[in-house]
Amino acid sequence: MSTPLLEADGLVREYGPGRRVLHSVGLTVAAGETLGIIGGSGSGKSSLARILMGLQRPDAGRVRFRGIDLYGADRAALRAARPQLQAVFQDPYGSLDPRQRVGRIVAEPLRGQGLDRAARDERVRWALEAVSLPPDAATRHPHAFSGGQRQRVAIARALVGRPALVIADEPVSALDVSVQAQVLNLMLELQARLGLAFVFISHDLGVVRHMAHRIAVLEAGRIVEAGDAAAVLGSPRHPATRGLLEALPTAPSC
Numbered sequence: 001m002s003t004p005l006l007e008a009d010g011l012v013r014e015y016g017p018g019r020r021v022l023h024s025v026g027l028t029v030a031a032g033e034t035l036g037i038i039g040g041s042g043s044g045k046s047s048l049a050r051i052l053m054g055l056q057r058p059d060a061g062r063v064r065f066r067g068i069d070l071y072g073a074d075r076a077a078l079r080a081a082r083p084q085l086q087a088v089f090q091d092p093y094g095s096l097d098p099r100q101r102v103g104r105i106v107a108e109p110l111r112g113q114g115l116d117r118a119a120r121d122e123r124v125r126w127a128l129e130a131v132s133l134p135p136d137a138a139t140r141h142p143h144a145f146s147g148g149q150r151q152r153v154a155i156a157r158a159l160v161g162r163p164a165l166v167i168a169d170e171p172v173s174a175l176d177v178s179v180q181a182q183v184l185n186l187m188l189e190l191q192a193r194l195g196l197a198f199v200f201i202s203h204d205l206g207v208v209r210h211m212a213h214r215i216a217v218l219e220a221g222r223i224v225e226a227g228d229a230a231a232v233l234g235s236p237r238h239p240a241t242r243g244l245l246e247a248l249p250t251a252p253s254c
């Protein structure tokens with residue numbers, strides 16, 4: 001078996017004494033696949049996401065992206081790999097600097113990568129086109145877009161460095177239901193076209209079911225069930241998974 005793209009083991013996160021919110025979490029993500037992480041509010045999903053994104057050092061445990069320790073000593077290797085590990089957040093407004101033009105926001109992961117201006121502009125045009133935004137979007141500010149369009153800007157920024165893996169924490173939860181389906185389908189289409197892998201985090205099992213090849217269920221900071229999406233959803237073994245399934249409307253949501 002080839003090395004996974006992302007490998008995490010023994011992850012612990014504590015917000016002060018006795019406030020442990022992740023307990024020895026481990027997972028792997030292979031190239032081109034979507035790992036769905038599902039769990040109720042407060043189960044530790046965003047805490048885990050920030051660690052997997054390289055934004056928050058865990059209190060214990062390790063995360064390796066393409067074999068590089070995200071919190072290790074080899075800063076040069078990590079900097080070189082960084083454009084290939086990208087993030088999309090829940091709130092597309094909060095995660096985009098309102099004072100910058102979209103062209104600059106989208107180009108951000110390319111900084112320090114040794115590309116000249118023309119090459120950067122070309123990559124930004126490509127990324128905006130990939131998410132079906134018009135080329136003149138680059139000259140506008142985030143407030144000139146709808147919520148769904150802003151999330152497309154955030155996805156364009158994630159794509160611009162030709163990532164192998166995008167970690168998305170509740171990427172559609174702030175959007176209207178009709179726009180949610182568009183953004184989810186865009187992500188699926190980009191995955192098919194570009195061979196991207198996703199970690200797709202959501203409290204909404206209907207959304208995760210639409211996206212994930214494999215599912216991990218997080219409850220109170222522990223992965224209590226994990227496996228192929230069809231197996232986990234078809235014959236859930238853990239009460240937490242059954243609870244999430246029972247909370248779903250009976251009609252398919254996407």
Ligand SMILES: Nc1ncnc2c1ncn2[C@@H]1O[C@H](COP(=O)(O)OP(=O)(O)OP(=O)(O)O)[C@@H](O)[C@H]1O
Nearest residue numbers: 015021039040041042043044045046047048170203
């Ligand atoms: N910066 C912080 N300081 C202290 N406690 C925190 C902090 N961030 C999160 N927590 C606590 O850690 C636990 C897990 O929070 P986290 O945001 O990871 O959950 P979540 O699964 O993403 O929830 P939601 O579905 O509501 O987004 C919660 O009890 C939360 O109150």
Ligand SMILES: [Mg+2]
Nearest residue numbers: 045046047170
């Ligand atoms: Mg969260």
